[in-house]
Amino acid sequence: MPAGRRRTGSHRSQVSVRVVSYRPAAKSEPVSKQPSASDLRPTVRQTHPRVPLHIPESSAVVTGESLDITLPVPPSINHQYATVQGRRVLSSAGRTYKEHVGQQIWLALSRSPHKRALLHRLQSESLALSIRFYFTSPLRRDVDGGLKIAQDALCEGIGLNDNRIVETHLYKDVDRANPRIRIALSLAAR
Structure with missing residues (x-):
């Protein structure tokens, strides 16, 4: 044992x-x-053992042109960074969040028969990002506070430079019972 x-x-x-x-x-x-x-x-x-963030298995849809995935709400902007010896660095909560997002993306892509086609198109064309935040309260969080870490985590998980994103859409909803974010990365309209 x-x-x-x-x-x-x-x-x-x-x-x-x-x-x-x-x-x-x-x-x-x-x-x-x-x-x-x-x-x-x-x-x-x-x-102490780390408690993994729970993501339902059926929370991702991968096609040859898009990735649509449900992820946990990122840490607030106040918990994403820490100051260490005068430098701003990603906090342990931010690093943990990015690790879990990377794992979920890898898992979603590994289950899809469209993985190769999607990765090829994402690395060669301009992209559009849509993030729908589902918070527990409409007034507790700003919609733009989770944009950067969610975008970075998604792009790092795919192995993509986030400068390929030329269009961004943010939405804010309330779901007290199930806070989450729904990210859709697709090809930008020409």
Whole structure:
């Protein structure tokens, strides 16, 4: 049985995992020699299993000319970026969101017989992007706050430069029970 898992009855349950590493103990003066076993002390860090974002399996439609996919609502603009040593970087919530979007796009494309035709057309023609946001409240979020991260995540998941998008449509709806976004990437009208 893998470490970190405990068998209970006939099913497995997730438990947190302890990660232990041995690093030299911090000293006020620089160490010029190789640390000995007595200089090493364990550093213990508690980790928790990540909860994946849930996406229904039948939430994507791939044709030779478009990709239509339902994804979770991206983190708010206040949670997308963090300041680290004076630089604005993508936060862990933003990185996690992009990873999950990439996985869902890969899954949708791998199930479609139109994958090759779609990727060829998306990389050679101008594109139109339509995003319909379904928020829990009409006043809590701006419609443009999720545009950049959703567009970046979609294009990175496909392996496409987002400068190919020449037309964007944003819509805001309310669905208290099922907040989500519906993204459609298609060929732009000529």
